[in-house]
Amino acid sequence: GVGQVLMEDIIYDPESGQLLTGSFMDYAMPRAHHLSDMHVDSNPVPTKTNPL
Known part of the structure; x- marks a missing residue:
């Protein structure tokens, strides 16, 4: 959705490799x-091949 396109980001800690944005609490909705x-x-x- 729009939130995924505009606001979500996957960020990992460069030292530990721990995911920092793993829940809705970590980024803006x-x-x-x-x-x-x-x-x-x-x-x-209209289409001739589908009566619906």
């Missing part, structure tokens, strides 16, 4: 103000 306005639209395309 996205909120509405992190996203720009979106316009969602439907563009149906």
